[in-house]
Amino acid sequence: MGFLYSQFFVTPKLPKRSFAGETIIVTGSNIGLGKEAARHIASLGVGKLILAVRSIQKGEEAKRDIVNTTKVDASTIEVWQLDLGSFESVKDFAKRASALPRIDVLLENAGIAAEKFQLMEGHESTVTVNVISTFLLAFLMVPKLKEVSKQYNIQPRLVIVSSEVHGYTDLPERKADKIFEELDVQSRADMGSRYPVSKLLEVLVVREIAPKLEGTGVIMNMLNPGLCHSGLSRDYTGLFSYFFEFMKFCIARRTDVGARTLVCSAAAGGESHGKYMHDGLVNEGEVSKFVKSEEGVKTRQRVWAELKDILNKIEPGVTGNL
Template sequence: MFALRQLHSQFVVKVPEPITSFEGKTIIITGGNTGLGFEAAKYYLKLKASRVILACRSLEKADKAKLELEQSFPISGHIVETWQVDLSSYASVIQFYEKARSLPRLDVLLLNAGIMTKEYRVAEDNESTITVNVISTFLMAFLLMSKLKETASFFGTTPHLTVVSSDLHFLSDFSEWKTDDIFASLNDKKSARMNDRYNVSKLIEILLVRHFVSVHGTNYPVVFNTVQPGWCQSNLSTEIATPFQKKVGGLHGKNN
């Protein structure tokens, strides 16, 4: 059933090309230097966004992406900005928030950055996939929610906060939910199943957003949602994909 749904959404469903103007609006994209984040930045510029901030771990890579965007679109040098943030560090996320809170407005926060790894690593006393994909992602979301709400109130708009998730959540086993302390179980190196960890992280993302929406209701001033981009060409699975998977992804993965 999952495979059929994936094939249908990948090769049959046609997503309408966005046409809404983003003129005057400010966008933040985590992981905006590559893959889905970079393609999203292209669309926002195409739709006349006034300020696009690429929030990336490597400023060197972000600056290269900025240059490519400026060479591809007839924009002035101040529209695309590069800000540093490392989601494996809570201090870095908080520092980013302190800078972003001074923005005159924030219309879109696209939380796209994430990792997929087969190696158990620790970041901020948790397994790194959980730290980056879940804890830091939602730390940034909840810290900047106030700026999004402020924008909604002052400008009379409806800002969006979107977490890039994945249909791979459907395949997660997530047996850790049965334990008394889910995060402690996920942090146990001996029992960690890293081949399922990315899927679990995406399921937790969806559950968190659904819970937030169920608590705050549909009249909340900010649209808070998740998106499933489908099978795409990106660098996300470089570490974990087999040579065959990489070849198939190159042939059939979406690239825009």
């Protein structure tokens, strides 16, 4: 009910504030919500805007388009390579970003909704991109965010783009001994629910780790942009793809409208820390019943313990950055 109401009757508002003097990183910003969020940020005014993209060529095209439409100075926007399908790429990106004088917002938007099972870095690709690499980048950047918080007396924002579809699943894979190992078994993988599962994992992990960031000056929040036109369903095939395209045709938000919710989270204050944002506002009522249930809390702790091990294998000690 909340979903349809938002799609039909709510038009999220863009924050009025400018990002002048601030450095903002937007992942997956060559297309879709990330690109439109970057365009909004450029229009509002920004010190430095980094488009963190898989393809430099596509990133440069997006930059040209944003410069042409916003008239922002071209030198304000930089295009940096980041492939969340490669842990080395994530580490290289984090190293480069940690050398920036300041970072005010790390907007982790990049994501996929894979229909076919494929391994990336030893894990199913949706889990690798949307969860493992997304949080690897977050943890690698936490020391820098803490440092700039002290240095400039600011509250840098670490934003995770999640989705209302986190509520479409209760993670049946939790019945296995090891959740992440179960998600990597091709013969049992339910790819129909994999994207919602990845978004649920994001919600669970943010709720588990945000309290550990309290007192550091870093704000971590997550958001649901609503159903929006974008390239996310580009790989869908078969009947479901027709159904999904029809649904989007009927109720999806324009990409630039949905992208306002990303900018709201990028601009949000301490009230958003650890919280779920919906229609551009903090709204914990939109967090699924499963997440809030006793079983959800137990699952959250197991997910975090397992993810912690995975991340520390990729980069020893990285979760100690909290």
